[in-house]
Amino acid sequence: MGRAPCCDNKGLKKGPWTLEEDKVLVDFIQANGHGSWRLLPKLAGLNRCGKSCRLRWTNYLRPDIKRGAFTDEEQKSIVQLHGIVGNKWSMIAAQLPGRTDNEIKNYWNTHLKKQLRRMGLDEPPPGPTGGCPAARHMAQWETARLEAEARLSLLSSSAAAAAAATATTTTTTSGSAASSSSSAAADSKPADVFLRLWNSDIGSSFRKVEAGHGPPVSSAKEEAHDAVKPQGDESSSSEMDAASAEYQMFLDFAGEELGLFHGRHGGFSLFPPLDVLSEASLDTAF
DNA sequence: AAAACCCGCAACCGCACGTCT
DNA sequence: CAGACGTGCGGTTGCGGGTTT
Known part of the structure; x- marks a missing residue:
């Protein structure tokens, strides 16, 4: 061009x-x-x-720029978001009101990179496909979990509110959030993607894994798994491997296919605006 | 006290992408 | 449909201030 x-x-x-x-x-x-x-x-x-x-x-x-040192909360957010999206500074900045991408980029390069190295964490190669797999997976897992919980909670409350306000509803909406989301699952709007995934076989397998072990794969195990095939430790059963693979499918699908974790113009959003979500949910649920 | 070195940050550079014609 | 244009983004550079020798 x-x-x-x-x-x-x-x-x-x-x-x-x-x-x-x-x-x-x-x-x-x-x-x-x-x-x-x-x-x-x-x-x-x-x-x-x-x-x-x-x-x-x-x-x-810009008048809304926040100056001064980064707070602990901001630092944590940056580290976590960087684990998810890599060097997508503008996306990270979008989650930190008042901070610019340039500022965050500089802060990462001058402070956090060093800090992580000092803590014994190798500097992750940037990008969603690179980096310490354990840290990245944990961050992604946490993001996916929060996203799904937020959506379930919103759907649940909006369904209840709508049911209370509308006595003429013919179709039953009094089911669980999961059933609400199941109907939402029929829709393909981006706002419902997480619920669709969450309620899929892949999602349910992860819920099982989470219930038992927290994040699907422990850090050490994952590290070893990614670096070299574990030799002695066969306790990581094929079930675990399958869960891990499904987990990765879950995240990759959400991220790559649907642009939830990245995208050039604000594709990434931990929590989309409530009005958008509620609107989409109500549209599909009723 | 001065030179050398280090560090943080503002600004620049070039590429990528979307829109327009 | 192809090319021109406008904008946003990530990587890099260079300067100024602080610290060390």
């Missing part, structure tokens, strides 16, 4: 922004919005390329 070079215009200023430039940019955007970034510098009277303006605004000048 053809692609116009962006910042090759001679004479455009590069490097650190001055206070005056910042002020011009902020004033202009607050008055007019940013509109087309390419046109913005001309309209605002800045001798910068549009890309530079956008970067300055999104990473530094």
